[in-house]
Structure formats: C-alpha cells, structure tokens
Amino acid sequence: MPEQAETLYQAVGGADALSRLSRTFYALVLADPVLAPVFADFTPTHIEHVAVWLAEVFGGPDRFTTELGGHQALLVVHQGLAITEQQRLRWMELMTTAVERELPPDELLRRRVMEYFDWGTRIARDVSAEPVGQDLGSPGPTPRWGWHGLE
Template sequence: MTDHSESLFEAVGGLDALRRLSDTFYDAVLADPLLAPVFANFTRGHVEHVAVWLAEVFGGPAGFTAELGGHQSLLRAHLGLSITEEQRTRWMELMAAAVQKELPDDELLRRRVLEYFDWGTRIARDVSAAPVGENLGDPGPTPRWGWDGLI
C-alpha cells in the first residue's frame, strides 16, 4: 500500500517510474493510427520532457520550469495540433493502460494520476485549436497535482 502522505511523485516511484510510464505510453501512441499523426514530429527526447513535466506536476523537482520553459512552453507545444475529442479519448485509453502496467498497484494513486491526465488533456485539446504563434497570455506557474487533485 502506498503512503498517501508522500507526494504523488514519490508515490509513483520518482523520475525513473515516470520515464517508464512515458516510454510505454509513447510506444503505444506511435503505433496507434489515430494518434500517430498528432506526433509526426516526435523525437525520443519527448519521453524525457514528459517525464520531467510530470515529475514537477506531481511534486518532484521543478526541472521543467528551470530547464524546459515551464508551463508556457508546454502549452505552446500544443498550438495548431487541432486535437479532436476522439484523439483525446484514445490518448486517455492508452495512458490508462500504461498507468496500469507501470505504476504501483494502488487504486487511489492510479485514479489521481489519471484524473490529472483527464484534466490536462482537456486543456491540451482546447489550446490545440489555436494557431501556432497565438498569444496565450500568462498561464501562470506549472500546475501541481496531489492526492486531492489540483493544488
């Protein structure tokens, strides 16, 4: 049983676990006919960037903000992708399978992680409708997600 007093970052198993989660997930995404076109410019470095983002969101080191441009950079990466609800739903299905495979066997932990992904993918879908170069304004700091959701 996971200690629910620790951060989600600690509970999932840290950066190594988030790397495995991202790697497993993107292997499935790139093989998926519905999602592969969204990731036409995918590089393996994306797996590391996602793991570092998730580490920060889940209460770990703030490496994404310090080294990769923070919240604004993440949102800008989705501009112009025109993500559909069907693609978002498929993304969630593949992530749920990766969570099941890679994260500890703790129902609450997995549910909280998937709740974050559901929340975040809705934002990504909405932002993706804007053209590349759109001024997003200041989205604020990188969001944090804990045992009770958005912190």
C-alpha cells in the same frame, strides 16, 4: 496499513517510474493509427521531457520550469495540433494501459494520476485549436497535482 507518500511523485516511484511510464505510453501512441498523426514531429527527447513535466506536476523537482520553459512552453508546443475529442479519448485509453503496466497497483494513486491526465488533456485539446504563434497570455506556474487534485 502503509503510510501514504507525501506526493504523487513519491508514490509513483519518482523519476525512473515516470520515465518508464512515458516510454511505455509513447510506444503505444506511435503505433496507434488514431494518435500517430498527432505525433508526426515526435522526437525521442519528447519522452524525457514528458517525464520531467510529470515529475514536477506530481510534486517532484521543478526541472521543467527551470530547464525547459515551464507551463507556457508546454502549452505552446500544443498550438496548432488540432487535437480532436476522439484523439483525446484515445490518448486517455492508452495512458490508462500504460498506468496499469507501470505504476504501483494502488487504486487511489492511479485514480489521482488519471484525473490529472483527464484535466490536462482537455487543456491540451483546447490549446491545440489555437494557431501557432497565438498569444496564450500567461498560464501561471506549472500546476501541481496531489492527493486531492489541483493544489
């Protein structure tokens, strides 16, 4: 039996795998009539920023915190988007497709990754109901998600 990687970041295949996952996912999103309107202001750099965020969350380098503003910056970009539960669920469906295409065929790994996305999309939905500029308080450091969930 192979030894389990220490972090989800290692298990998914590192930065390259997360970049592929992000590219595959956003290709699906931008073609989707339910989600494309949420991403009206989408830029290609968004794909790389998401991959950097996921790398940090899954136990890789802390580049999102040190270079892109950390947890607070991530939350702020969701303000005012008014994400609906239907959009959140569609996001999860498309991410499931991307995970199946791009991540190793390890059931536990995929389940843990999708648990993070379920948790994170609920937060994004809730924050998206806040008006742009609303003080969100301090969310604390970038969360870390591992083999047992939120660490």
